[in-house]
Amino acid sequence: MKKLLIILALMWVSISAKSQIESPVHWSFSSEKINDQEAFLVLKANIDPGWHVYSQFIKEGGPVPTSFKFDPSPAFQLVGEVLESPKALSGFDKNFDMKISWHEKQVIFKQRIKLKQATTITGSLEFMVCNDHKCLPPTDEQFSISVGGSGSVAPQAANTGKHKQSGSKNAAVQSKVEQPTTDGMPGESTSSYFGILIAGFFGGLAAFFMPCIYPMIPLTISFFTKQEVSRRKGIQKAFLYGTFIITIYVGLGLLITFFFGSSALNEAASSATFNLIFFAVLIIFALSFLGAFEITLPSVLVNKMDEKSNKGGMVGLFFMAFTLALVSFSCTGPIIGTLLVDAVSKGTYYGPAMGMLGFSLALAIPFTLFAIFPSWLKELPKSGGWLNSVKVSLGFLEFALAFKYLSNVDLAYHWGILNRDVFLIIWITIFAFLGFYLAGKIRLSHDSETKTLTLPRLFVSMLVFGFTFYMIPGVFGASLKSISAWLPPITSQEFDLTRSTIPEKSEITTKKKYASLFHTPYGLDAFYDYEEAIMQSKKLNKPILLDFTGWSCTNCRKMEASVWSDPKVLERLKQDYILVSLYVDDKSELAENEKYLSKFNGKKIKTIGQKWGDYQAATFGTNSQPYYVIINGSGKQLTAPQAFDLDISKYVTFLDKGVAAFKNM
Incomplete structure (x- = not known):
């Protein structure tokens, strides 16, 4: 009877351990x-x-x-x-x-x-x-x-x-499945479209004050005030003109969606090639705005549209709107291109059309209102050198935005070229030059001389300089929370004064194994390799915190941002523990002599991520992340592991128990 009970107990322990391997x-x-x-x-x-x-x-x-x-x-x-x-x-x-x-x-x-x-x-x-x-x-x-x-x-x-992960059989197969629907692209939401619409609207407002469009307002409005005796017909034509502007630009957005198709838009959203193309295109647009050259359409096309606009009626109004779009292309082209790049990069199906809707609304509304109320023209500022300043300022902003797309590729492929501090230095330089330009200290060849500084220009330059100074502490490790969404993650920061001292060269046997040592948040020095952490634990007589994590683990980032950042937790991690982060989704290939066949599930282990995933499952009976285990220098588990839990007090208790167990060994 006792033997039967012992066998049943062992079976229960085995089943309990295996049950944590989830499928x-x-x-x-x-x-x-x-x-x-x-x-x-x-x-x-x-x-x-x-x-x-x-x-x-x-x-x-x-x-x-x-x-x-x-x-x-x-x-x-x-x-x-x-x-x-x-x-x-x-x-x-x-x-x-x-x-x-x-x-x-x-x-x-x-x-x-x-x-x-x-x-x-x-x-x-x-x-x-x-x-x-x-x-x-x-x-x-x-x-x-x-x-x-x-x-x-x-x-x-x-x-x-x-x-492949757990070795368990799947559910029974089905011989018949329902027809899937494809009535919408995955990943789309109303909030995404609204954001694209708003971005397009602000882009249209910026285009309205460009030197290719702003001087055309009086000429265009005079058409409506001189051609019609009836005010009612003049208002109707003004509304039609605005409607045609919207139709032309939204049609452009729909053509892009139709031409490339939904799969190409989603490929563009995630493709390194497309992001590199976006970077190059935005650099070209920026150089155009800064006066290096002008992006223009063939004059033959513009002249033909202008001729057709004189036909009168609805056809004439349509071609008049079309002529506005063509004539102003040298100024609006880069803005439209930037908006379309941003819309495509979000992977939304109707994103380009929504961006063009916002852009055309910002252009059509002023033209329509001025056509209805021509007396408002007297209140508009006169054309002058300030229009070119708007264009040049947008060129600087295009430069800054271009590096965001380059950063996307750099992060995805771990090139390490555009780390957070390098990115910030580039942005600080760009916005500093923009501030000096607005303050009249820098003048380009096509600028008119700035004899006096107007109040609006002074205030804008002050805002730009304020933003520039705000970014400077970020080079030394400051979080810069208000613009963190635009920056590479703080874990890519190489020069960080908040980070604790890096071990001396004698303590580092292989820099490759210490890759995460230079990319761990909040100044923590984390090991990337288990064996190296074991050696350091024995040398410093400290327990080890195994951090089973992943590059793509969103809950791991939540724990780091919400729990590890707490001063009480951070102090314990820095002073009491040897931290080793084991990334179970790391795609780096193991050396041929390090590849092996897993005894746990019979799977061939080829990558670093598979190695640590196999170690976690085989040793601790679980395959989920984040997962934290405290061990000593011999690999012995000291206390109950900790999984995802944003309760800081529980995590502090977990760390304190580990230290106490280590001291009582």
């Missing part, structure tokens, strides 16, 4: 006939309550998006992109400083194929799953889907593969 996503794979030559590959995920899987459409630098790889074969051809339904939920994540999209309960992915013969299609998918308290490491799932041929494509269900 909240259950995949099934099947095919669905479209016609005799085409079919859908259907990849369906049933998600446990409280968990969510990320959409395909997430920009670089955020959580790991769901992605698919289909093994090539002459038996079939992929058609278009992978569709997903239902429409993804979305929201702004302040930890990643970006909008993210996700699915709950269930999501269906469909890949259209052109079938040449009966075959079995194989491949893999990668996904990441989180709930409100933790994330699991990115997981690879293998699939195999049989598709019929010989003139027909029969719907067939394929067996699901083995779950």
Whole structure:
């Protein structure tokens, strides 16, 4: 009887340990006939309550998006992109400083194929799953889907593969799946469109005060006041003119969406190539505004539109609005280009059209109002050198914005070129030059001489200098919370006076292993390699805090921002512990002699992230992050681990218990 009880107890312990290896996503794979030559590959995920899987459409630098790889074969051809339904939920994540999209309960992915013969299609998918308290490491799932041929494509269900993270079997496959809907792009929200609309409106206001448009106001308004005897008809024409301005610019935005398509817009939002192109385009626009050259359209096109505008009636009004757009292109082109770049970078389907709607409203409303109330023209400031100052000022702002897109690529691919302090130095330089320009201390070749400084120009220059001085402490590690959304994360700061002293060179055996030592927040010196942390623990006689984390773990960033930043926690982490951050989603390849076959799940361990994920699961019976474990220099666990919990007092108690247990060994 005693032996039976002991066996049952051991079984219970084993089951309890294994139960912490969570597998909240259950995949099934099947095919669905479209016609005799085409079919859908259907990849369906049933998600446990409280968990969510990320959409395909997430920009670089955020959580790991769901992605698919289909093994090539002459038996079939992929058609278009992978569709997903239902429409993804979305929201702004302040930890990643970006909008993210996700699915709950269930999501269906469909890949259209052109079938040449009966075959079995194989491949893999990668996904990441989180709930409100933790994330699991990115997981690879293998699939195999049989598709019929010989003139027909029969719907067939394929067996699901083995779950690569936990080794557990998935739910039973289904032979029939519902048709997904594609009525909206994943990741879109009303707030995103409203933000693009507002940005477009301010861009239009800036364009209104450009030297290519502002002087045209009296000429345009005179058309409405001289051509019609009836005031009623004049007002009607003014409204039509404003409507045509809006139609032309919104049409441009819709054309971009139609021409590139939804998949290209989402690719642009996350593509390094596109972001580099955006950077180059904005630099060109900035140089144009600064007077290096002018971006103009062919004069033949402008003259033809001008001729057609003299026809009168609605057609004449339309071409009159079109002529305004063409003539002012040298000034509005860079602004429009910047707005479209920003809209496309957000990955929203109708973003370009919304940006152009805001832009055209800001142009159309003043022209329409001045046409209705021409006496208001007397109140407008006279044209002069200040118009060129507006143009040049926008050129400086274009320069600053360009480096934001370069920073996006730099962060996503870990180039380390544009770290936070380097980025801030660039911005400080740009805005300092803008301040001196507005104060009349710098004059470009095409500027008129500034004999006196007007009050508006003085106040704007003071604001610019104030902003410049505000950024300077950020070079030395200040958080600059009010503009943190525009800056690279503080963890990329290399020169930080708030960071504690870096170990001497003799303590560092391999700089590569200490990569995170230079990128840990709040001045913490964290190790990246477990073995190095063990050596340091023995040398300094301190316990080790294992921080199982991930580059794409949003809850890990929440813990760092909300708990680690607290002075009581920060003091203990700096003084009492050897901190080692183990990134379970690090894609860096292990050396060939370091790769191995996991004894825990039989999986080939090829990357650093897989190594630490396997170590966490095999040693501590869990695969979620963030996860904190306190051990000694021999690897022995000293106290109960801590998972995601924003209660600072609990985390302080957790750290204090670890120190006490270490001293009582």
